[in-house]
Amino acid sequence: MLSLVTWNVNSLKARLPRVLELLDEHGPDVVLLQETKCAADVFPHEQLDAAGYHAVEHGAGPWAGVAIAARHELALGEPVRGLAGEPDSAEARWLEVEVAGVRAISVYVPNGRAPDSPSFASKLAFLEAAGDRVAELVFDTAAAALVVAGDFNVAPTDRDVYDPEAFIGSTHVTDPERARLSTLLEAGLVDAYRTLHPKEPGFTWWDYRQGHFHRGMGMRIDLVLLDRASARDLVSCGIDRNYRKGPKPSDHAPLFATL
């Protein structure tokens, strides 16, 4: 049995109490974090160590940043930082490490801001590079089981947003974004949550503003993607809403999966 969680924490520094709370409550084997906003020299290794975890990180300072932590008993391989072909390698958005017989990848896809912005083109380019890397890893039959998890900043279908009408013309739902996300699935990855829960919305993000969380106005943009063999071992997948509530919550809920 392997339990993992992916969580966009929106600053690891600001969210550390909630992260430690989650580790204590759920004790996941592997933790994939996004938006750590944390440079390497200030990464909270000591606090995670005291909680029973060790971690590898890929940080760029005040923005983005990803990390992967695992319980001390699970050895971490040599991390691979960055993604071949990504538009801006100075942004820390992709991190790979072998753990528990799995190649774990924590990914934070660029937001894209607006479809007519340069940032949107970078988002598409990043997704294309991710698709290329996934295809490479899936093709490599010697590779370990594959888990690609994180904040994709794309709602795969209209089922994954609270009101499709409200999102027409905005990022996260456009055909170009969805088409590029689809290439990861076509390369051989399975959307863990949607496989187990075909009908429920499964939102993972709600705007901080205007009470969106309490009004059910969310999006499903955080995903756990598994290679097909691993997906057959999928036992459970879902969020813990309590981490979107309480003191200083992230705007994303953690998404858990058990194999």
Add this chain to the structure above:
DNA sequence: ATGCCTAACAGAGTTAGA
């Protein structure tokens, strides 16, 4: 409820997130 989001950087207001 004279604010209606949060975080970083800076040390106020701007930028970014999605």
